[in-house]
Amino acid sequence: QSGPAGIGEHKFARISGNFFIRDAASDIFCCHAPVFSHEKPAPNPPHLPHHCSALSRSIVHFCKFIMGGTGFSFQLPRAPTPEEVKAWKTWVAERQATIEAYLKEHTSNEGETANMAELSESRRKRIHKAAQPEEPSFEPSLFSPEADIAMFFKTRCDDEFRSKGFPRVTFNWKLPSLRRSKWNAATADILADQWKFWYERHHLFSAREAPNIDVKAVIGRWIKYISKNPSKNCAQKDEDAGAKSEAAAARLTKRNTVAQLRLEALEVFSPRKPCTALTQMICAEAISDYEDDSDDPSGPPTRVIPFWRSERLTSLMHILDLASFQQAAPIRKKQLAALLVRKASRDANEDETAVQQVPHDLPQEAYNHQFLSDLAPLERHHLGVYMRPTHEATISEALDAFRELTEILPSSRAMCASDDTLSRKRRKTFAPIDV
Incomplete structure (x- = not known):
C-alpha cells in the first residue's frame, strides 16, 4: 500500500499491531508505532452485587431450587458425610490419574502437547469422556411444587453433578468456606455455571446485557449467612x-x-x-x-x-x-x-x-x-x-x-438542673392551690 502523506515512495504494512515501513531502495523494514490502536481495553473484573439485589436473589433462588426448595420453605439439605467426601475425593483423584495416563499415551505417539490447557475444547471433551471413571450412585433432591424454574434445568444440573462424581447436591454447612472446603468450591463452581446457563435463557424480564458479576462469590457469601442463621431460613414444619x-x-x-x-x-x-x-x-x-x-x-x-x-x-x-x-x-x-x-x-x-x-x-x-x-x-x-x-x-x-x-x-442539662432546684424551693415556700 502507498504510505501516508509525507512518506513518499516508502511502503508500509501492519504486522502484529505495529507499522513496518519499507524503504523502496534498501528493502529494509523499520518498526514504527501504530497511528491508531484498535486494541480492546481490558475487561473490568467481575463485581460482587449487594446481597439483596435482584441478581443475588436470583442466584440464591436457583441454588435453593437445585437443592429442592424455594424461599422460606427451603430447608438445608444434609451436609456430606465424611464417607461421601472421601469417596468423592477418591473419584476425582482416579479421574485425574486416568486423564494424565491417557494424555501420556496418546500425545507421545501423535505429537500433541500433554498440556490440557493448550488443547482445543473439543479435544479436551473427548479426553474427559474417555477418561471418565464409573459414576457413583446419585441421589437427586425432590422437585419443589412451588418452583418457578423448569424441571429441564434441574435435570441438566443434576447430570453435571453426577458426571463430576458427586453423590448429591449439598454444601458442608459446618465449614461454610469455598477456600477451606474443596467440596464446597467444586459445588459452587457447578452451580455458578448452571445459573449462568439458566439466566441467559430466562432473563426475559430484563433487556440488559449479561451481568459481569462474581457468581461464585455470591454463593460463598450466601452459604456463610445461611449456616449462621438457619432458623431464619428454614420453615417450621409444624407451624400452621x-x-x-x-x-x-x-x-x-x-x-x-x-x-x-x-x-x-x-x-x-x-x-x-x-x-x-x-x-x-x-x-x-x-x-x-x-x-x-x-x-x-x-x-x-x-x-x-x-x-x-x-x-x-x-x-x-x-x-x-x-x-x-x-x-x-x-x-x-x-x-x-x-x-x-x-x-x-x-x-x-x-x-x-x-x-x-x-x-x-x-x-x-x-x-x-x-x-x-x-x-x-x-x-x-x-x-x-x-x-x-x-x-x-x-x-x-x-x-x-x-x-x-x-x-x-x-447547657440545657445545666438549665434543667437549676430549674429543678428552683421548683423544689418554690414547693417549700408556697402552699398548693386548690382548684
Whole structure:
C-alpha cells in the first residue's frame, strides 16, 4: 500500500499491531508505532452485587431450587458425610490419574502437547469422556411444587453433578468456606455455571446485557449467612399457615400504630415547610418489620430494615420515634417504650426482600440507590417514583430539624438542673392551690 502523506515512495504494512515501513531502495523494514490502536481495553473484573439485589436473589433462588426448595420453605439439605467426601475425593483423584495416563499415551505417539490447557475444547471433551471413571450412585433432591424454574434445568444440573462424581447436591454447612472446603468450591463452581446457563435463557424480564458479576462469590457469601442463621431460613414444619397469617396481621397492626405516631411527631416540623412528600413516606409499608427473639419472646424484638428504603429515610423514621416518646405524657411513655423499643436492627435477607411490599408513589430520595439500580425506567415509572418538588421539605431538612429538637445539649442539662432546684424551693415556700 502507498504510505501516508509525507512518506513518499516508502511502503508500509501492519504486522502484529505495529507499522513496518519499507524503504523502496534498501528493502529494509523499520518498526514504527501504530497511528491508531484498535486494541480492546481490558475487561473490568467481575463485581460482587449487594446481597439483596435482584441478581443475588436470583442466584440464591436457583441454588435453593437445585437443592429442592424455594424461599422460606427451603430447608438445608444434609451436609456430606465424611464417607461421601472421601469417596468423592477418591473419584476425582482416579479421574485425574486416568486423564494424565491417557494424555501420556496418546500425545507421545501423535505429537500433541500433554498440556490440557493448550488443547482445543473439543479435544479436551473427548479426553474427559474417555477418561471418565464409573459414576457413583446419585441421589437427586425432590422437585419443589412451588418452583418457578423448569424441571429441564434441574435435570441438566443434576447430570453435571453426577458426571463430576458427586453423590448429591449439598454444601458442608459446618465449614461454610469455598477456600477451606474443596467440596464446597467444586459445588459452587457447578452451580455458578448452571445459573449462568439458566439466566441467559430466562432473563426475559430484563433487556440488559449479561451481568459481569462474581457468581461464585455470591454463593460463598450466601452459604456463610445461611449456616449462621438457619432458623431464619428454614420453615417450621409444624407451624400452621393460619398462625403465620395471624402473626403477620398482628405485626401490621403495630406498624400502622407506629406510622400514626410518626405522623403526629412530624406535625411539629410541618409549619416550617410543606411536608406533603414526607407524609406520603410514613405509611405502614414503609415501617420496618420486626421479629421476636426466639430465646426470649418477652424481650424487645429485632428491627428488620427493608432493602428498598434509603438510609436517610431510615434515620428519619428512628428520630421520629424519639420525638414521639419525648412528646408523650409521662403516663403514656411506658406504653410507647413497649411499642417502639427494639433489641437490635438488621437488614432484610434475600427471602424477606423478595416478599416485601414496596410502597408506590414516593419521591426518589425515599428509595435505596441499590434498589433503584435494579429497575428499568419503565419499572420506575410503574412504581411511581418521582422527583420531590423544590418547595417541599427534604428528608435531610427534617432530619436536621428533629436532631435539634430532640438533642439535649450540656447547657440545657445545666438549665434543667437549676430549674429543678428552683421548683423544689418554690414547693417549700408556697402552699398548693386548690382548684
